[in-house]
Amino acid sequence: MKSYQVSPDGFYGKFGGAFVPDSLRLCVEDLQKRYLQIMNDPAFKSYYYEWLVKYVGRPTPLYLSEKLSRKYGCKIYLKREDLNHTGAHKINNALGQALLAQKLGKKRIIAETGAGQHGVAVATVCALLEMECKIFMGKTDIERQRVNVEKMKLLGAEIISVESGTQTLQEAVDEALNYWSSHYEDTFYLIGSAVGPHPYPDMVAKFQSVISEELEDQLLELEGRNYPDYLIACVGGGSNAAGTVYQYVDNENVKIVLAEAGGKGIGSGKSAATLHIGKEGLIHGYKTIVLQDEQGNVQDPYSISAGLDYPGIGPLHAHLADTGRASIVAVNDDEAIDAALELVRFDGIIPALESSHALGALPKMQFRPDDVVVLTLSGRGDKDIEVYLNHK
Numbered sequence: 001m002k003s004y005q006v007s008p009d010g011f012y013g014k015f016g017g018a019f020v021p022d023s024l025r026l027c028v029e030d031l032q033k034r035y036l037q038i039m040n041d042p043a044f045k046s047y048y049y050e051w052l053v054k055y056v057g058r059p060t061p062l063y064l065s066e067k068l069s070r071k072y073g074c075k076i077y078l079k080r081e082d083l084n085h086t087g088a089h090k091i092n093n094a095l096g097q098a099l100l101a102q103k104l105g106k107k108r109i110i111a112e113t114g115a116g117q118h119g120v121a122v123a124t125v126c127a128l129l130e131m132e133c134k135i136f137m138g139k140t141d142i143e144r145q146r147v148n149v150e151k152m153k154l155l156g157a158e159i160i161s162v163e164s165g166t167q168t169l170q171e172a173v174d175e176a177l178n179y180w181s182s183h184y185e186d187t188f189y190l191i192g193s194a195v196g197p198h199p200y201p202d203m204v205a206k207f208q209s210v211i212s213e214e215l216e217d218q219l220l221e222l223e224g225r226n227y228p229d230y231l232i233a234c235v236g237g238g239s240n241a242a243g244t245v246y247q248y249v250d251n252e253n254v255k256i257v258l259a260e261a262g263g264k265g266i267g268s269g270k271s272a273a274t275l276h277i278g279k280e281g282l283i284h285g286y287k288t289i290v291l292q293d294e295q296g297n298v299q300d301p302y303s304i305s306a307g308l309d310y311p312g313i314g315p316l317h318a319h320l321a322d323t324g325r326a327s328i329v330a331v332n333d334d335e336a337i338d339a340a341l342e343l344v345r346f347d348g349i350i351p352a353l354e355s356s357h358a359l360g361a362l363p364k365m366q367f368r369p370d371d372v373v374v375l376t377l378s379g380r381g382d383k384d385i386e387v388y389l390n391h392k
């Protein structure tokens with residue numbers, strides 16, 4: 001039987017692992033040794049879930065869209081991660097890792113952020129748990145994302161402006177890692193997606209797996225069976241998708257569809273469709289498929305959606321694609337926007353641009369009338385209103 005589970009050393013097939021310089025080896029190995037012991041502890045699990053209920057607002061609804069169902073000829077449910085506190089799934093993971101950091105005795109959380117969404121989730125949980133918070137962010141991104149920067153400051157986070165290189169996410173990651181290697185005794189590095197060196201992809205997938213745990217109960221109640229025929233989610237680094245498929249990867253009755261950002265088109269040179277046009281390589285401490293040029297240099301990804309604009313992809317997802325377990329659909333900017341405007345019209349829900357890429361997969365698929373489809377609506381579109389208005 002094929003296995004989609006992570007190996008003890010952090011591999012999904014040939015992808016994953018922990019490829020870090022010596023300066024970071026201690027930090028990563030310490031976490032590898034301790035994360036499962038804490039996460040598998042029933043007391044920690046129920047403590048975490050208690051916070052998800054009373055603070056984040058879980059469980060999130062599983063909402064049947066009658067109009068989408070009619071149009072696409074099947075039953076389409078939306079898993080409403082947009083209704084979480086702070087408006088997306090990212091808080092599930094930020095809260096989980098912050099609680100884990102407390103168990104490890106760390107007093108300071110660091111994180112890097114590009115568009116600022118992850119930074120806001122981290123600053124939020126640090127305010128809640130009274131932890132010191134430093135957010136590394138490229139100077140260019142700070143200028144582009146004023147509202148999120150102000151939210152983080154209001155929440156008490158310190159913003160560290162990174163002014164080297166292109167002054168964006170890549171350099172912010174380097175600076176955060178640097179800081180971690182010299183402060184690891186009291187500092188926890190909180191990664192926002194199912195990426196990075198082992199154990200991060202597994203840890204993030206496990207914290208997000210609350211999504212598919214809830215789906216099992218909700219589907220059993222609504223459909224009389226605890227699994228759907230299709231799961232659809234968008235993939236940037238892969239955390240909302242990992243949480244959506246987590247309980248179902250070994251159930252071959254469930255088809256998995258991952259939507260990546262096609263940008264202006266996969267052949268246009270302006271795309272973030274890593275699994276369509278990337279090649280095997282190393283990025284951010286793990287092996288995966290990477291957008292790269294002939295020489296193997298990481299290429300700048302492009303997507304209208306800041307959350308999908310990442311040149312790698314989580315190792316689990318690379319493996320699901322490689323083994324044929326998941327089908328991968330590239331959804332271009334304009335297709336995502338059309339799909340978002342359709343949901344606004346049909347259901348009065350304004351989805352995040354990222355989530356709109358999952359919606360944009362629907363017209364590319366063929367369903368049977370009795371198919372049960374679950375699509376994860378990873379976040380709400382308050383931050384994207386201007387883009388939608390300009391395209392209407």
Ligand SMILES: *Cc1c(COP(=O)(O)O)cnc(C)c1O
Nearest residue numbers: 236237238239240307354378379
């Ligand atoms: C960050 C973000 C994503 C992409 O991240 P994943 O780790 O791939 O889930 C998707 N949707 C929303 C709303 C986001 O904020």
